[in-house]
Amino acid sequence: MVKELHIVGGGMAGAEAAWQAANMGVNVVIHEMRPNVETFAHSTANLAEMVCSNSFRSDDDEQNAVGLLHWEMRAANGLIMAMADKHRLPAGGALAVDRNLFAKNVTETLRSMPNVHIEAGEITELPNKGTWIFATGPLTSMKLGEAIQAETGTKRLAFFDAIAPIAYADSINMDVAWMQSRYDKGETEAEQKAYLNCPMNRDQYEAFIDALLAAEKTEFRDGETAGYFDGCLPIEVMAERGRETLRHGPMKPVGLTNAHNPNEKAHAVVQLRCDNSLGTLYNIVGFQTKMKYGAQTEVFRMIPGLEDASFARLGGIHRNTFINSPSLLDDQMRLKTKPNIRFSGQITGVEGYVESAAMGLLAGRLAAAEILGRPMDTAPLNTAMGALVHHITGGAEAKTFQPMNVNFGLFQPVDSLKGGRRGRKNRYKAYTDRAKTDWHSWLVGQR
Incomplete structure (x- = not known):
């Protein structure tokens, strides 16, 4: 039996999910509607094209939550971070990249993998069979959006992005x-x-x-x-x-x-x-x-x-389109009404390139582990990735759910600081130290 994962969308989340699953030994098919179906914001057919900013924001992994997310993705052999580091541009403390070389290299890397196939074409329905990840991002096509709305029974949530x-x-x-x-x-x-x-x-x-x-x-x-x-x-x-x-x-x-x-x-x-x-x-x-x-x-x-x-x-x-994830997804990012489907990336209500790629990394690993018959726990709650996925799959209030960047406000308080000095630098360093320990333990446990 062929162990195959279908990923809809070749943005940050889809590209990272494909890389992670393929490296775990699963055959991956990436369904990308471009260039057959164009969007307002994209200008190429490359995967992981950056359409807004060319920055992955702060790279400080001790005092910044997004920098910690960078660290976790690098520790997990993340493709997006590896390509960002390779095509880095000077930007002070931020991680900015040459967007064209970055996307080109991501695309070439995935195309070169023997167990990854990129198929151009639009997916307009939610399949009942097979293992799927929908990582269609904020520019989800109208037809697919209608299919998602029909399945979830809820009004499509959207906001405008510039x-x-x-x-x-x-x-x-x-x-x-x-x-x-x-x-x-x-x-x-x-x-x-x-x-x-x-x-x-x-x-x-x-x-x-x-x-x-x-x-x-x-x-x-x-x-x-x-x-x-x-x-x-x-x-x-x-x-x-x-x-x-x-x-x-x-x-x-x-x-x-x-x-x-x-x-x-x-x-x-x-x-x-x-x-x-x-x-x-x-x-x-x-x-x-x-x-x-x-x-x-x-x-x-x-x-x-x-x-x-x-x-x-x-x-x-x-x-930009996103789903009400707290009411629709379980803690493994699966659609409750169709557990053969996971959602990942910005469509789940995370905001930003880094957060999208991080959710792709997690969804790719979880889906591949399920296909291989060795299901894994989701990311530890005290990590940046764990805090973010917990927020979108149940930590946030469904009635007021809005897109969210990773931030230390999503983290559980650090016990060692309770009642003691709560200087911001000490507190943030305690968060990152704890997260790195828990993330390393989780990665080791998957080997």
Whole structure:
């Protein structure tokens, strides 16, 4: 009997799930609808294509929950982390990558595996037989979404997500902009100068906010309402919450010194991060937007240093879909009404590339173990992966469930700190030390 796992979706979660299962000896079929069926956000047929940011966020595995998740995935021989490390770009303390080389290498690696087959085509139903993982991500096709809705009996949950623009480096005025990471963070000079900074004085900032608020925006269709994820708000939505909001968010000026005029303190600073290894593209950090294309060009060229900027990609907005996982999935990420199907990645209500890949890693291992007749326990609760999967499969309140990034608020309190000093650094270090011990023990137990 052929031991085969079907994975629907070749994004971060699907690619990682395939890699993990294939390395456990299971035959894997990846069903990817691209390029037969295109999406608003994707531009290639590669697996694991990054469509929003090119960053996997903080790589600090002692003081940051997402950095700890990086550590756990590396310890589990994760494909996504291995490829991210291989194609890393300077980004201070963050793990940013050349998105094109990253996706190309992930695709080539999986294609080279003898027990992995990539099949182009859209899956529109939930199968009754076989072992399946649905990792279709936030851009799940309409037909499959309808099939999921019909099976679960619940209304599809969705929120709107926005994409940041990318500018050509040679169109940026370096007589105004300068290179520096916030607080000069980073061990190398390249990391300490990983961001391009465009300063604004008060009058420039106020004029920018006025233009941003007045700009023509993308209209929603009848019956649609915006339920944005707070970690990816369009800049104009942030500006609507108060004129100072952006100065305390993506445009905060702290930790930066203008190389052209060190004695002049900027009122606000727009940061851009390198988007490819050639250094020819820079994305505007935190500038997700739903402004119409013509308005974007006018508004973004108000930013000092970007007066003559040319854009490789303008921002955009799309609908992200996720299921109410706490009510629909068991602790093994299986659909309660069809336990031959697991869900994984952003469609389960985790937010971010790293979290999606992590849920793919776990789903791939759990599904492969089940196929091989040696079921395994899910990830330990005190690990980053365990805390995240517990949250989406029962820890969160189903009635108010919304997409969530990994964070230390999902972790159980550390007993050794109860009643003692609770300094943030001590507390976070205690979380990560405990998680690493439990994650290592879990991995050893699977061998």
